[in-house]
Amino acid sequence: MAEEEVKLHGAWGSPFSKRVEFALKLKGIHYHYIEEEVLTKNKSPELLKYNPVHKKIPVLLHKGRPIAESQVILEYIDETWKGYPILPQEPYERATARFWARFIDEKCWPSVWSSFSEGKKEEAIENLKLLEKELEGKKFFGGEKIGFVDIVANFIAYWVPLIEEATGKQLLGEEFPALCRWKDEYVSSAVIKEHLPSRDKLVAHFRARFPSN
Structure with a gap:
């Protein structure tokens, strides 16, 4: 899978951003990481475009389509890519x-x-x-x-x-x-x-x- 298919807008010290990174790593998914300057409130135009409601990281892009909110992203990752299960099956x-x-x-x-x-x-x-x-x-x-x-x-x-x-x-x-x-x-x-x-x-x-x- 090409890295361009999966992109993550995150912040180095954010536990919410790291949730998504850990899930991607556990699944073995290659991705391109984009660091956002959230502490300085200098948010990129891309972040504001992809998450216009909350204007926050993390945002996952898969094939150009954005998914926001870390728990929602975790469920999306688990449903999209098989292998290591994140959520229980029962x-x-x-x-x-x-x-x-x-x-x-x-x-x-x-x-x-x-x-x-x-x-x-x-x-x-x-x-x-x-x-x-x-x-x-x-x-x-x-x-x-x-x-x-x-x-x-x-x-x-x-x-x-x-x-x-x-x-x-x-x-x-x-x-x-x-x-x-x-x-x-x-x-x-x-x-x-x-x-x-x-x-x-x-x-x-x-x-x-x-x-x-």
Whole structure:
């Protein structure tokens, strides 16, 4: 498959952008990557053209047709290219994976961010406890292999520990043994580890983002 058929507009340090990259890598799909300057708000005309509604990364182009929103893109990738399955095949398990992925984006992400930016940890802790319970007895959220929910939860595995380092605030403590085991397994996976953003660059970014901590 020619690289020109698949293009990804993303940002180097975005966990949402990395979701799509990880899925493409797990599937073995060749693609052309276009870095967007989202931190400076200098968005390219192409990005604004391909995602006029939200004007955000990531955007995947397949044969010239744009798909926006990371979870939507993950499902598109899984339905378009066979091989490594990202979503479960069984309908109930598939629906359950979608439920937890939505929970992560709608509840966990905002509460975790607020715990660092505003010092409001209670809601984040409660949400993480629900994920901890869901992970009990499992290597990954879907079982023995990295899947949809793991990819969606990538910010907990890699970004949160770096924010903890940058701010000096701990969120993932010993009360989350399953989550801590999971994050170590996730970031140690060969495909994921090889394509994680620069640790030092991210820590520096978060130190600048949270200057009062």
